[in-house]
Amino acid sequence: METTAPLSEQPLVVCHACDMLQRQPRIAHHGSVQCCRCGMLLFRNIPNSIDRTIALSLAGLILFVIANIFPFLAFEAGGQSTQTNLVEGVRQLYDQGIWALAGLVLFTCILAPLLQLLLMLYVFVPLKFSRVAVYTRPAYRLFLRITEWNMIEVFIIGVLVALVKLVKMADIIPGTAMWSFIGLVFVVTGAAASIDGRLVWRRLDERS
Amino acid sequence: MSHQNSALSTSLTGCHACNLVMSIHEDAQHHAHACPRCGSKVHPRIHHSLPITWMLVCLAFLFYIPANVLPMTRVVGLGQVQEDTIMSGVIYFIQSGSWYIGMVIFIASVFVPMLKLTLLMFLLISVQRKSQWRPRERARIYRITEMVGRWSMVDIYVVTILVALVNLGIIADIDAGPAALYFAGVVIITIFAAKSFDPRLIWDNIEPQTKRS
Numbered sequence: 001m002e003t004t005a006p007l008s009e010q011p012l013v014v015c016h017a018c019d020m021l022q023r024q025p026r027i028a029h030h031g032s033v034q035c036c037r038c039g040m041l042l043f044r045n046i047p048n049s050i051d052r053t054i055a056l057s058l059a060g061l062i063l064f065v066i067a068n069i070f071p072f073l074a075f076e077a078g079g080q081s082t083q084t085n086l087v088e089g090v091r092q093l094y095d096q097g098i099w100a101l102a103g104l105v106l107f108t109c110i111l112a113p114l115l116q117l118l119l120m121l122y123v124f125v126p127l128k129f130s131r132v133a134v135y136t137r138p139a140y141r142l143f144l145r146i147t148e149w150n151m152i153e154v155f156i157i158g159v160l161v162a163l164v165k166l167v168k169m170a171d172i173i174p175g176t177a178m179w180s181f182i183g184l185v186f187v188v189t190g191a192a193a194s195i196d197g198r199l200v201w202r203r204l205d206e207r208s
Numbered sequence: 209m210s211h212q213n214s215a216l217s218t219s220l221t222g223c224h225a226c227n228l229v230m231s232i233h234e235d236a237q238h239h240a241h242a243c244p245r246c247g248s249k250v251h252p253r254i255h256h257s258l259p260i261t262w263m264l265v266c267l268a269f270l271f272y273i274p275a276n277v278l279p280m281t282r283v284v285g286l287g288q289v290q291e292d293t294i295m296s297g298v299i300y301f302i303q304s305g306s307w308y309i310g311m312v313i314f315i316a317s318v319f320v321p322m323l324k325l326t327l328l329m330f331l332l333i334s335v336q337r338k339s340q341w342r343p344r345e346r347a348r349i350y351r352i353t354e355m356v357g358r359w360s361m362v363d364i365y366v367v368t369i370l371v372a373l374v375n376l377g378i379i380a381d382i383d384a385g386p387a388a389l390y391f392a393g394v395v396i397i398t399i400f401a402a403k404s405f406d407p408r409l410i411w412d413n414i415e416p417q418t419k420r421s
Contacts, residue, residue, distance in 0.1 A: 018408055019412075038347040089368065151358050155361075170380075205245070
């Protein structure tokens with residue numbers, strides 16, 4: 001049983017949302033800490049944080065590959081059929097001269113999720129084996145910035161709306177890629193939610 | 209609580225990336241410091257947060273007009289051309305029976321951007337008037353503006369999928385209209401507007417003892 005340290009020995013923490021300076025309380029195994037002034041979540045204790053992050057990121061990477069290789073949707077009307085995958089769709093937009101939209105979709109639905117998965121693996125796989133990869137600091141910082149641009153969960157809603165719109169015009173066959181893309185949404189969200197950033201910096205502090 | 213002090217009032221600041229608490233020069237609250245642990249830029253307060261946020265909010269309103277007036281999609285089928293704006297698309301969905309899809313588009317494309325811009329303006333004005341009104345609720349409002357913006361991208365993705373998929377030559381063809389670009393602009397600009405607003409300013413007005421330059 002760990003004895004509780006006096007409050008003055010607990011490390012200081014500053015709330016990002018309101019700049020409140022406070023002492024970090026001791027938290028239970030599954031516990032989380034909110035800012036005492038504005039209620040913002042400061043951090044959480046996540047059991048097996050590193051294992052979960054790696055497992056879900058690996059699963060995500062596999063789903064990402066499937067989602068980009070197999071056809072996303074097939075569309076049949078009047079004896080003609082087209083099928084498309086994600087990259088093909090972006091190229092279609094680019095060919096039609098709407099390169100800004102093409103770039104936006106490429107970035108938010110392909111590059112950002114891929115980069116997010118790769119960076120999670122790059123940072124946390126070495127941590128699992130008690131090592132620290134070179135450039136962990138910039139890699140983790142880039143990860144923090146890129147996550148908000150990963151909008152695949154919004155994209156899935158867009159797909160559902162488009163399906164309803166098209167169903168009256170033609171036969172729509174959802175492809176393998178679509179199912180794995182839906183899986184990817186849950187897996188990536190889970191991976192990002194299992195990250196405890198404090199572990200990264202604690203490990204870096206120990207090394208220096 | 210008796211001692212409610214911001215980090216800045218004790219010449220400290222916290223790094224957003226790694227949570228390191230570091231000391232800063234008292235009169236350097238707008239300067240960017242490099243965090244000694246992780247190297248990120250640390251702003252004790254975002255420089256020119258209010259004017260930049262105002263500018264982006266106004267810009268978003270400007271883009272919002274063509275986004276709603278111009279056509280979002282142009283459907284060419286069997287010699288007929290049909291152009292749809294955001295609202296006519298919503299009305300089409302409601303009339304054709306899939307009212308829930310109409311609601312999704314309406315909420316994502318019309319309601320959310322307007323809600324976000326209105327809430328941001330409310331926060332900007334409340335901070336400028338040094339309001340003491342319910343800081344905790346205003347902090348929650350800010351978190352909402354941060355969270356909802358991305359969902360407006362739904363319509364952009366719908367257009368993308370339609371354009372990419374429906375390309376059957378004479379039988380049917382769908383093109384993206386000019387509104388798609390303006391609307392994407394609205395979404396991106398409001399995301400940056402929410403990021404440039406510094407929620408810590410809400411709380412600076414609550415503590416009269418804080419030194420402010």
